[in-house]
Structures are given as structure tokens and as C-alpha cells.
Amino acid sequence: MNPRPAKPGDGVCWITGGSSGIGAALALRMAEAGWTVAITARDRDRLDDVAAKGRGRIHVFPADITGAYETELAVQAIEDRLGPIALAVLNAGIYVSINAENPSFEDYEKTFAVNLGGTAACLCALTPRMTGRGAGHIAIVSSATAFGGMPTASAYGASKAALVNMAECLRVELHRHGVFVQVVTPGFVETPAQDDNAFPKPFMVSPExxxxxxxxxxGSKRFEITFPRRFTWALKALYALPYGWSLPLVRRQTCWNKPPES
Ligand SMILES: NC(=O)c1ccc[n+]([C@@H]2O[C@H](COP(=O)([O-])OP(=O)(O)OC[C@H]3O[C@@H](n4cnc5c(N)ncnc54)[C@H](OP(=O)(O)O)[C@@H]3O)[C@@H](O)[C@H]2O)c1
Structure with a gap:
């Protein structure tokens, strides 16, 4: 078994978080490339709006991925109606800003439930089907925030770093079962998820x-899909420095070296 990137003829492309931002733009692009696309999110109306632009190639399967059973039912419904999922882009995620001086447990819990628990629920529903077929392709959407700690991102960044680790484990383990695993680490993308993020957002790109x-x-055999590289590679280089250099630099670049506003 030699895992490889999936092609439209292999089966369905499933995209979670397909009702908005990156997921919606990707669904439209994959449909144009000839894929039959299944999209999942909680809000049916927003999913329908995306599907309406998909020339009959985008199909809607609403689900809250924080529920393992609900996610399993969605995966089953996709495969019953459309055929085997050949490519899954596990993209659904939320950003909740954490105030480090007075953190809310609920905010940590919510972030981990969607970003980590939700991805795990998708994997549990999907992986046995792919390993049973001896083929499949899974891309987990993490973030450049995974490379190192950033102010306000102690929940989001931790969840996204965990996803990189999860993808690394799966890339190694699922290889002998014919399942190809990748991780996506975008820099800033102009989507509704950025509305709550008060940071400067250098090199932000559009969802398209x-x-x-x-x-x-x-379509490549690379493990990591990262962009825009002038930003994500600079960030990787920053975090490759000894902590004694990198963390003060992060503090300065993000203006967290100034006294808190009273
Ligand atoms: N925007 C950026 O700068 C950026 C950078 C790096 C990485 N990312 C990552 O890229 C992914 C997409 O982000 P985006 O910016 O496109 O965000 P977005 O526009 O807010 O879209 C998030 C999507 O996830 C869905 N979702 C949220 N909670 C869900 C749940 N419990 N069950 C099922 N679906 C759920 C949302 O739909 P419903 O609310 O209807 O469920 C929506 O479709 C996320 O994982 C994000 O962390 C984004």
C-alpha cells in the first residue's frame, strides 16, 4: 500500500466547516476541480448558500462535530448518499481570545471541544472506513499559531499545536494502511474568525x-501545507531561536511589552 493524494475519481471530498471562510472557498474550488463535495457545519442555511453556488456538486450534511455520534451519523449519511469519502479536510475550528489575567474555563473548554474534540470525532468516524478500504487522504487544518505561543491564543494555539502533533502521529501510523495524512498551517486569512482577533495581521490572504x-x-506529497510562506517561514525561524531570544521578540512584536491599560 502506497498512500497518495486522492483524486476526484477516488470518491467524495468531505470538508468540515464548509459553510464559511476557508472551508466555503475550498468547497467551491474543489467542486470546480471536478470533485463531488460534502460540506458539514452546524448552520444549515449557510451551508445551503454555499451549495447553491456549487453547480450541483456540493452537498450539505449539517452536524455539530463536537458530538461523536452526530459526526458518525453525518459520515455514514455522506457515504450512503454519495459514496466513499476519499479526501477529508478537517477544517472546522473556532478562535476564542483568552484574557490571561482572568481566563474563563468555558472559553478553554469550548476551544478544545471544537478544535481538538471535533477533529477527533471526525477521525474516529472516518479512519476505520479508510483503513478498511486501504486508501484515503486526510488533511487536518491547524494554524501557524501552532509554531509557538502568542498572546491571547493560549487556548487556540494549544489546540492547533496539538493538531500538528496529531497529524504527525497519524502520518506515521496510517501510512502502512494506505491512508495519506497532511497538516495545513495557514497564516492570517481574512474570514469571520478574524473578527475577534485584535492583533496586527501581516500578510493576510483572502479565503480564495x-x-x-x-x-x-x-495534490502534493508534502506533509505540511503552509502559506503565505514569507510569513509562516519567518515565524518558524523566530521560534527556532532559543527561548531567551524568541519570547522577548514575540512580546515586543505584539506590543505586549507595554504596561496593561488600566
Ligand atoms: N482565518 C484565519 O486567519 C485562520 C488562520 C489559520 C488557521 N485557520 C483555521 O482554519 C479553519 C477555518 O477557519 P475560518 O477562518 O475559515 O473560520 P470561519 O469562517 O469562522 O469558519 C469556521 C467554520 O467551522 C464551522 N464550525 C464551527 N464550530 C463547529 C462545530 N461545533 N461543528 C461543526 N462545524 C463547526 C462553522 O460553521 P457553524 O458555525 O455553522 O458550525 C464554519 O463553517 C479553522 O480551523 C481555523 O482555526 C484560520
């Missing part, structure tokens, strides 16, 4: 550009 980069990466 993000979708273009992800589609290109999905």
Missing part, C-alpha cells in the same frame, strides 16, 4: 487565495 494554496498542497 487560501483555498488555492490548499488545493495545490492537497
Amino acid at each position: 487565495t487560501a483555498a488555492e494554496r490548499i488545493e495545490a498542497g492537497l
Whole structure:
């Protein structure tokens, strides 16, 4: 078994978080590339709006991925109606800003439930089907925030770093079962998820550009799909420095070296 990137003729492309931002743009792009696409999110109306632009190639399967049973039912419904899922882009995720001086447990819990628990629920529903077929392709959407700690991102960044680790484990383990695993680590993308993020957002790209980069990466054998590289590689280089250099630099670049506003 030699895992490889999936092609439209292999089966369905399932995209979670397909009702908005990166997921919606990617669904449209994959449909244009000839894929039959299944999209999942909680809000049916927003899913329908995306499907309406998909020339009959995008199909809607609403689910809250924080529920393992609900996610299993969605995967089953996709395969019953459309056929085997050949490519899954596990993209659904939320950003909740954490105030480190007075953190809310609920905010941590919510972030981990969607970003980590939700991805795990998708994997549990999907992986046995793919390993049973001896073929499949899974791309987990993490973030460049995974490379190192950033202010306000102690929940989001931790969840996204965990996803990189999860993808690394699966890339190694699922190889002998014919399942190809990738991780996506975007920099800033202009989507509703950025509305709550008060940071400067250097080199921010549109969801359409993000979708273009992800589609290109999905066709490659690389483990990591990262963009825009001038930003994500600089961030990797920053976090490769000794902590004594990198963390003060992060504090300065993000203006967290100034006294808190009273
Ligand atoms: N935007 C960025 O700068 C950026 C950068 C790096 C990585 N990312 C990652 O890229 C992914 C997509 O982000 P985006 O910016 O496109 O965000 P977005 O526009 O807010 O879209 C998030 C999607 O996830 C769905 N979702 C949220 N909670 C869900 C749940 N419990 N069950 C099922 N679906 C759920 C949302 O639909 P419903 O609310 O209807 O469920 C929506 O379709 C996320 O994983 C994000 O962390 C984004």
C-alpha cells in the first residue's frame, strides 16, 4: 500500500466547516476541480448558500462535530448518499481570545471541544472506513499559531499545536494502511474568525487565495501545507531561536511589552 493524494475519481471530498471562510472557498474550488463535495457545519442555511453556488456538486450534511455520534451519523449519511469519502479536510475550528489575567474555563473548554474534540470525532468516524478500504487522504487544518505561543491564543494555539502533533502521529501510523495524512498551517486569512482577533495581521490572504494554496498542497506529497510562506517561514525561524531570544521578540512584536491599560 502506497498512500497518495486522492483524486476526484477516488470518491467524495468531505470538508468540515464548509459553510464559511476557508472551508466555503475550498468547497467551491474543489467542486470546480471536478470533485463531488460534502460540506458539514452546524448552520444549515449557510451551508445551503454555499451549495447553491456549487453547480450541483456540493452537498450539505449539517452536524455539530463536537458530538461523536452526530459526526458518525453525518459520515455514514455522506457515504450512503454519495459514496466513499476519499479526501477529508478537517477544517472546522473556532478562535476564542483568552484574557490571561482572568481566563474563563468555558472559553478553554469550548476551544478544545471544537478544535481538538471535533477533529477527533471526525477521525474516529472516518479512519476505520479508510483503513478498511486501504486508501484515503486526510488533511487536518491547524494554524501557524501552532509554531509557538502568542498572546491571547493560549487556548487556540494549544489546540492547533496539538493538531500538528496529531497529524504527525497519524502520518506515521496510517501510512502502512494506505491512508495519506497532511497538516495545513495557514497564516492570517481574512474570514469571520478574524473578527475577534485584535492583533496586527501581516500578510493576510483572502479565503480564495487560501483555498488555492490548499488545493495545490492537497495534490502534493508534502506533509505540511503552509502559506503565505514569507510569513509562516519567518515565524518558524523566530521560534527556532532559543527561548531567551524568541519570547522577548514575540512580546515586543505584539506590543505586549507595554504596561496593561488600566
Ligand atoms: N482565518 C484565519 O486567519 C485562520 C488562520 C489559520 C488557521 N485557520 C483555521 O482554519 C479553519 C477555518 O477557519 P475560518 O477562518 O475559515 O473560520 P470561519 O469562517 O469562522 O469558519 C469556521 C467554520 O467551522 C464551522 N464550525 C464551527 N464550530 C463547529 C462545530 N461545533 N461543528 C461543526 N462545524 C463547526 C462553522 O460553521 P457553524 O458555525 O455553522 O458550525 C464554519 O463553517 C479553522 O480551523 C481555523 O482555526 C484560520
